[in-house]
Amino acid sequence: MIKAIETKLKGCFILQPQIFEDERGYFYESYNHKDFCEAIGREVTFVQDNQSFSKKGVLRGLHFQKGGHAQAKLVSVLQGKIQDVVVDLRKDSPTFGQHLSIELSDENKKQVFIPRGFAHGFLTLSETAKVFYKCDNYYRKEAEEGIKFDEAIIGINWKINKEKIITSEKDKTIYSAKIFK
Numbered sequence: 561m562i563k564a565i566e567t568k569l570k571g572c573f574i575l576q577p578q579i580f581e582d583e584r585g586y587f588y589e590s591y592n593h594k595d596f597c598e599a600i601g602r603e604v605t606f607v608q609d610n611q612s613f614s615k616k617g618v619l620r621g622l623h624f625q626k627g628g629h630a631q632a633k634l635v636s637v638l639q640g641k642i643q644d645v646v647v648d649l650r651k652d653s654p655t656f657g658q659h660l661s662i663e664l665s666d667e668n669k670k671q672v673f674i675p676r677g678f679a680h681g682f683l684t685l686s687e688t689a690k691v692f693y694k695c696d697n698y699y700r701k702e703a704e705e706g707i708k709f710d711e712a713i714i715g716i717n718w719k720i721n722k723e724k725i726i727t728s729e730k731d732k733t734i735y736s737a738k739i740f741k
């Protein structure tokens with residue numbers, strides 16, 4: 561069983577799986593294809609699972625793949641806590657350029673479904689975080705683009721001071737303004 565709540569960004573859902581707790585601990589179905597597709601009201605076929613491990617302050621993103629290589633993602637946290645951020649880049653969307661920020665953790669066990677056409681990134685809030693996400697399209701390096709995490713046009717309020725944020729060299733040099741022309 562999984563509950564899905566659609567966000568202000570059409571097609572983007574926050575999901576809450578049913579947790580079975582007992583004196584041993586807990587169990588839950590982190591993914592059930594039939595329940596998931598029924599919950600979001602559409603068929604999605606994931607083809608690639610990713611995992612990344614990050615230290616506190618690491619910010620990965622904001623990334624997306626262009627055109628036919630765009631990826632829908634189902635993001636969850638196996639260990640730790642992150643500030644997960646999605647940006648609507650669908651040119652025909654009434655919420656184009658708007659973003660959503662949500663805390664995902666191994667405590668709340670929430671998941672975010674991000675449709676194709678979004679940029680995605682997250683900031684690691686706990687000492688370490690292990691993030692797991694399913695993708696409905698394969699990685700294509702040459703199709704990758706990004707938005708700088710501190711892009712003023714988007715105006716994301718990251719929960720860690722900028723000087724303490726750790727990014728890859730690639731993410732330091734992402735030029736994103738062209739996306740909004």
Ligand SMILES: Cc1cn([C@H]2C[C@H](O)[C@@H](COP(=O)(O)OP(=O)(O)O[C@H]3O[C@H](C)C(=O)[C@H](O)[C@H]3O)O2)c(=O)[nH]c1=O
Binds near residue numbers: 623680682728
């Ligand atoms: C994304 C990806 C990367 N790689 C290789 C390419 C690099 O040699 C290495 C690290 O890649 P990168 O620095 O792009 O990893 P992240 O910064 O975590 O990128 C991710 O950041 C945000 C959170 C996302 O949602 C994207 O899925 C993804 O872009 O893994 C692969 O082999 N396959 C892949 O699917």
